[in-house]
Amino acid sequence: MSTSANDLTIGIDIGGTSVRAAVVDGHGSMLDTLRAATPPTAAALEHCLDRLVAELRDRWAVQAVGLAIAGFLSPDCRTVRFAPHLAWREAAVPAEMSARVGLPVFAEHDANSAALAELHFGAAARGHNTLVLALGTGIGAGMLMGGQIYRGSFGVAPELGHVVVIPEGRPCSCGKRGCLERYCSGTGLVDTVIELLAQSESGHSVLAAESAADPGSLTGRRVAAAAAEGDPIAVAAFASLAHWLGQGMAMIADVFDPDLIVIAGGLGTASGLYLDEAREHYASMVTGAGHRQLARIRPTQLGESAGVIGAAQVARMGLAAGSEPAAALARTAQ
Numbered sequence: 001m002s003t004s005a006n007d008l009t010i011g012i013d014i015g016g017t018s019v020r021a022a023v024v025d026g027h028g029s030m031l032d033t034l035r036a037a038t039p040p041t042a043a044a045l046e047h048c049l050d051r052l053v054a055e056l057r058d059r060w061a062v063q064a065v066g067l068a069i070a071g072f073l074s075p076d077c078r079t080v081r082f083a084p085h086l087a088w089r090e091a092a093v094p095a096e097m098s099a100r101v102g103l104p105v106f107a108e109h110d111a112n113s114a115a116l117a118e119l120h121f122g123a124a125a126r127g128h129n130t131l132v133l134a135l136g137t138g139i140g141a142g143m144l145m146g147g148q149i150y151r152g153s154f155g156v157a158p159e160l161g162h163v164v165v166i167p168e169g170r171p172c173s174c175g176k177r178g179c180l181e182r183y184c185s186g187t188g189l190v191d192t193v194i195e196l197l198a199q200s201e202s203g204h205s206v207l208a209a210e211s212a213a214d215p216g217s218l219t220g221r222r223v224a225a226a227a228a229e230g231d232p233i234a235v236a237a238f239a240s241l242a243h244w245l246g247q248g249m250a251m252i253a254d255v256f257d258p259d260l261i262v263i264a265g266g267l268g269t270a271s272g273l274y275l276d277e278a279r280e281h282y283a284s285m286v287t288g289a290g291h292r293q294l295a296r297i298r299p300t301q302l303g304e305s306a307g308v309i310g311a312a313q314v315a316r317m318g319l320a321a322g323s324e325p326a327a328a329l330a331r332t333a334q
């Protein structure tokens with residue numbers, strides 16, 4: 001299938017630890033990718049973004065840039081109000097970057113970008129009211145209602161990772177305790193392993209020896225690899241994750257009643273370790289269990305690339321709307 005130069009846009013997924021940029025065609029295929037560590041200051045981050053765009057633009061005839069940003073954006077996506085792991089505060093990021101690079105620049109919340117990618121190219125293609133839960137360092141959530149992004153009244157919905165599931169539970173960076181992401185994210189998974197290692201005889205767990213020798217080696221990816229190999233502590237940690245994810249999805253279903261839930265993010269690629277069990281918990285915990293239609297729950301088809309593919313799609317949608325970046329994206333806020 002041929003690709004027109006008019007189809008090519010750059011998507012950039014800006015996370016707290018890394019920045020990933022890619023040239024993406026109109027079929028959602030990534031043709032060229034770059035990655036960099038996330039700089040600590042706003043000026044350094046902007047220089048990094050400009051450099052990535054310049055390098056990709058030297059090799060490809062791209063039409064626009066889309067940014068997937070882990071933070072709170074205004075409803076028109078014109079302003080990055082706050083990003084807990086980035087330096088921007090009340091910053092007009094798209095307009096300022098557009099002036100620097102000489103291309104239209106469009107911005108979107110990272111979970112919304114992932115949701116759009118799954119809608120157009122992945123697991124959400126047949127959903128009507130779809131929730132995308134991105135399980136990574138934390139939990140991001142994107143809600144598509146009738147194929148349109150739901151943002152709430154002030155542009156910050158839905159922050160489902162910070163729904164409290166255990167009152168006075170683990171402290172969260174948001175200031176509350178017991179948030180869903182403290183039990184179902186990569187960092188929450190590691191915390192569960194640490195608790196299990198402290199509570200039990202762990203002589204048969206390779207994670208015990210590894211964490212004792214190098215505490216920094218204990219990551220969500222390593223726990224997933226250990227669980228796939230049958231490590232008992234890792235398996236128990238994923239069982240705990242499945243329980244809380246099922247309860248979280250049941251709570252979400254009671255509010256939004258989606259017909260499809262897509263599990264994305266870094267842990268979404270390891271869904272075979274926990275998703276069947278999470279489905280069972282969801283089905284038993286949802287209000288009216290046994291007397292209502294349940295959402296289909298599917299793993300991501302795009303993996304960790306959903307954010308960058310979605311950012312490129314945001315840029316493509318903005319161009320197709322034929323209006324200013326912020327105004328074009330605001331049309332999805334209905």
